[in-house]
Amino acid sequence: MANNDDQFKKVISHAKEYGYVFQSSEIYDGLSAVYDYAQNGAELKKNIRDYWWKAMVQMNDNIVGIDAAIFMHPTTWKASGHVDAFSDPLIDNKDSKKRYRADVLVEDYCAKIEAKIDKEVAKAEKRFGDAFNKQEFISTNPRVLGYQEKIDTILKRLGKSLEAEDLADVKALIEELEIACPLSGSRNWTDVKQFNLMFGTKLGASAETAMDLYLRPETAQGIFVNFLNVQKTGRMKIPFGIAQTGKAFRNEIVARQFIFRMREFEQMEMQFFIKPGTQKEWFDYWKETRLKWHKSLGLGEDNYRFHDHEKLAHYADAATDIEFKFPFGFKELEGIHSRTDFDLKQHEEFSGKKLQYFDHEDNASYTPYVLETSIGLDRMFLAVFSNALMDETLEDGSVRTVLKLPAVLAPVKAAVFPLVKKDGLPEIAKQIIEDLKWDFNVFYDEKDAVGKRYRRQDANGTPFCITVDHETIETNTVTIRHRDTMEQKRVAISELKDIIKKEVDVKEWLMKM
Ligand code: GAP
Numbered sequence: 001m002a003n004n005d006d007q008f009k010k011v012i013s014h015a016k017e018y019g020y021v022f023q024s025s026e027i028y029d030g031l032s033a034v035y036d037y038a039q040n041g042a043e044l045k046k047n048i049r050d051y052w053w054k055a056m057v058q059m060n061d062n063i064v065g066i067d068a069a070i071f072m073h074p075t076t077w078k079a080s081g082h083v084d085a086f087s088d089p090l091i092d093n094k095d096s097k098k099r100y101r102a103d104v105l106v107e108d109y110c111a112k113i114e115a116k117i118d119k120e121v122a123k124a125e126k127r128f129g130d131a132f133n134k135q136e137f138i139s140t141n142p143r144v145l146g147y148q149e150k151i152d153t154i155l156k157r158l159g160k161s162l163e164a165e166d167l168a169d170v171k172a173l174i175e176e177l178e179i180a181c182p183l184s185g186s187r188n189w190t191d192v193k194q195f196n197l198m199f200g201t202k203l204g205a206s207a208e209t210a211m212d213l214y215l216r217p218e219t220a221q222g223i224f225v226n227f228l229n230v231q232k233t234g235r236m237k238i239p240f241g242i243a244q245t246g247k248a249f250r251n252e253i254v255a256r257q258f259i260f261r262m263r264e265f266e267q268m269e270m271q272f273f274i275k276p277g278t279q280k281e282w283f284d285y286w287k288e289t290r291l292k293w294h295k296s297l298g299l300g301e302d303n304y305r306f307h308d309h310e311k312l313a314h315y316a317d318a319a320t321d322i323e324f325k326f327p328f329g330f331k332e333l334e335g336i337h338s339r340t341d342f343d344l345k346q347h348e349e350f351s352g353k354k355l356q357y358f359d360h361e362d363n364a365s366y367t368p369y370v371l372e373t374s375i376g377l378d379r380m381f382l383a384v385f386s387n388a389l390m391d392e393t394l395e396d397g398s399v400r401t402v403l404k405l406p407a408v409l410a411p412v413k414a415a416v417f418p419l420v421k422k423d424g425l426p427e428i429a430k431q432i433i434e435d436l437k438w439d440f441n442v443f444y445d446e447k448d449a450v451g452k453r454y455r456r457q458d459a460n461g462t463p464f465c466i467t468v469d470h471e472t473i474e475t476n477t478v479t480i481r482h483r484d485t486m487e488q489k490r491v492a493i494s495e496l497k498d499i500i501k502k503e504v505d506v507k508e509w510l511m512k513m
Contacts, residue, residue, distance in 0.1 A: 004115075008327035011386045012258050014403070018460050020044065020385065021259060033252060033263045040460065041381070043411030043441060045266075048380050049245050051408060052268045054506050055293050055513070056243050056373075063241035063270065064234055068222025070247055071203065076221050077214050079350035080343060085314045086217060087194040089162065089170055090253055093181035094188040101254045102170045102192045105179050106158050110151045111329045117147050159310030167192040197250045199263075215249035220372060222246075223271045224343045227368075228355055231273075238357055238368055239282070243270040245377065257328060259378040266377040271339075273368040275359070279338045282371040283318050286336050289513075290373050291322060294333075296512040297406045299387045305330060315342040324383045333383055334375035341367040384409060388461060394486075403461035404484055408509040413440035414464040414500055415457045421446050429468045432478070432493060440500055458483055464500055 015021040020041035023030035037045050057065040077083050089102040120143055125132045138144055154177070161169035170192045180187050198217050204210035216222065223242045230242050245268045252261050259265075274282050287306065294304055302325070309319040318338040323330040344355045344367050356365045388405045407413070416432050418425035426446055436442045443462065445453050450467060457465050465481040472478055472493075480499060481488045491499060502508065 004327050004329070007389075008258075008386070011327060011382075011389055014389055014401070014459070015041070015258075015385060018403070021381075033256070033261065035259050035262060035378075040411040044385070044405070044409060044461075045377060045381055047409040047411070048384065049266075049268065049377060051297075051506060051509070052293075052375070052377075052380075053243070053245065055510055056241075056268075056270050059510070060241065062236070062239065063243055063272075064230060064236070065243045065245075066223065066226060066230060067244055067246065068219070068226060070216050070249075071213055072216060072221060072225065074211065074213055075350050076225060076347075077198065077217075079346040080221050080224075081314045081346070082198060082214070082217055083196070086198060087196045088253060089167055089192045090195045091171065091174065091192045092190040093184055093186060094190060095186040096181050096184035098181060098183050099253055100181075102167075102174060103158060103162060104254050105174055106154060106170075106177065109177055109179055110154055113147050113151050114329060117144050120144050120147075156310065163311045167194070195253065197252065199249045199251055216247075217250050218248050218374070219244050219246045219267045219269045220271060220374065221343070223269070224347055224355075224370075227271075227273065227344060228353075231357065236273075238359065239272060239274045239278075241270050241272040243268075245269075257326075259382050260326065260328075260331065262378055265379075267374060268377055268380075269372065269374045272371040272373075273357070274371060276341065276366060276369045279317065279340070279369050279371060283320075283336065283338045286371055286373050287320060290334060290336060290375075292513045294322060294324075296509055297384065297409070298512075299324075299383065299406075303387065307332070313337065315339045324379075326382065327386050333379050334373065337372045337374065339370040339372050341369050343370060344368065400455060400458055402458040402483065405461040405463075406509065407463040407503045408506055410461045410463050410504070411441060412443045412457075412460060412462045413504050414466055414496075415443045415445055415453070415462050416466045417444075417450055417453050417468065418446050419450060419467055419469040423470065424473065425468045425470070428472055429466075432466060432468065432496065436496065436500070439497060440504065454481060454486075463503060466496065 018040060019038040022036045022038050024034035024036050025031050053065060057063050090099055091102040091105070092099050120141065121134060121137065124137050124141070154173070157173055158170065161173065168191070171189060174189060175187065178187060199215040201213050201215060202210040203213045223244060226242070230236065245266060247264060248267050249264050252263055254261065272282060272286065291304060295301060305323050307321040307323050309321070312319055316337045317340050320336050321332040322334040322336070324333040348355045348367070355367065357368050358365045384405060388403045390404065391399050391401055393399050414436060416429045418429040430444060433442050433444050445456070447453070454465055463483045467479045467481070469479070476493050477490050478493055479488045480491050480496065
């Protein structure tokens with residue numbers, strides 16, 4: 001694919017064309033940064049959620065899952081700090097009247113420098129061929145080192161000013177870097193101001209008695225307020241975790257990049273309750289464990305990196321992001337935060353209820369510390385989907401578009417085709433569907449030539465295509481074609497289930513962790 005922009009456009013249009021993601025309320029011209037998952041998207045999303053739930057909840061004896069409500073008592077958000085501190089630094093361009101996140105303007109500037117590094121690497125790779133050593137080149141080439149130093153200096157200063165709430169310096173940085181509004185091209189900026197991201201709503205029948213509520217901006221607080229209920233009813237012993245998946249809402253100002261930054265999105269979060277003083281050890285453990293989970297999906301070892309936070313959130317004593325190489329560069333996919341005892345202590349203070357743990361080994365009570373892993377399901381979807389989409393030139397020179405989704409996550413595991421729509425072949429194909437659908441999501445297709453049907457399933461991400469032909473009638477065998485290798489094999493119908501299972505089974509994939 002020509003360049004990153006083109007690739008990203010292709011990802012968005014492919015997601016629509018193949019029934020993965022639609023703009024919300026499209027017939028009314030859509031709603032900005034809100035998306036609907038379509039027939040294939042909903043399956044892919046569910047499979048990602050299940051893959052996470054299996055690894056995080058069901059495979060860990062000491063982690064349980066809950067499903068807390070989206071609406072929470074409004075005091076929750078005072079206690080959590082979101083009312084006072086959950087805001088973004090915003091800046092307006094006076095000419096275009098467009099509003100931007102000040103930190104994102106600076107980060108985008110750095111991403112452009114990063115693109116220059118990528119260009120240098122690509123050039124050198126072409127020049128040196130097989131002898132090219134990327135790591136060595138990046139760590140020695142003076143031009144690349146210069147670019148990297150510039151990025152580091154800028155991001156360090158940005159981090160420091162945000163940490164110190166020095167918004168005047170954030171504006172000064174934007175001015176010094178001569179960042180212009182992408183729309184008007186002007187550098188006529190307002191001051192930088194903080195803007196709270198929570199959506200408000202009302203609960204109650206009449207205007208007089210209605211209570212002001214917020215839509216939760218993270219699922220984590222539903223876990224904290226249930227900490228003691230779960231600990232007691234589940235007789236959980238520290239260290240233990242509570243996990244959940246669910247919707248979160250943020251009034252994102254810079255809402256773009258498709259499903260990367262949405263106003264309504266889904267999180268998969270786990271709060272791990274630990275003994276104070278052990279947070280460093282658990283931080284390292286979860287960093288490593290979560291990265292292994294990502295890598296088990298085979299999206300490419302080089303597509304991940306850690307980004308340790310300079311600016312820590314109000315609740316954290318250490319934090320890192322697992323960044324993924326999206327079509328628009330390395331960006332946050334998951335956060336791992338050492339949240340100390342901040343949340344539980346705050347909820348104790350605001351609710352007046354004790355949220356402590358009695359440690360029988362130490363014969364003492366304490367407020368546990370918390371290690372959090374938090375990943376956006378939609379972002380994970382984008383990572384998987386954008387990584388999978390490719391144009392492949394075949395031996396005969398033709399190009400096929402293929403969505404090489406990890407088979408464990410693919411929405412449809414196998415498509416079954418009768419070679420022709422007669423001679424009893426559709427009936428056999430439909431019987432195969434009837435048998436397989438107990439175990440897998442399968443799809444029947446009899447329209448167009450088989451070659452065309454293969455291509456449709458390649459683009460749809462379906463790992464297997466099964467074709468029923470005239471030989472099937474005689475021998476009870478079919479051909480099974482593999483999406484990635486395009487290899488076709490003749491196998492007995494009775495073998496199909498095992499062949500498919502071997503490639504799509506969650507266990508096979510998670511064992512790679
Ligand atoms: N409980 C901690 C928490 O919410 P966060 O870093 O603000 O931390 C965690 O969010 C993850 O949620 C992010 O790494 C990202 O994957 C996802 N996320 C956050 N805001 C998002 C948005 N507007 N759209 C899509 N995903 C988002």
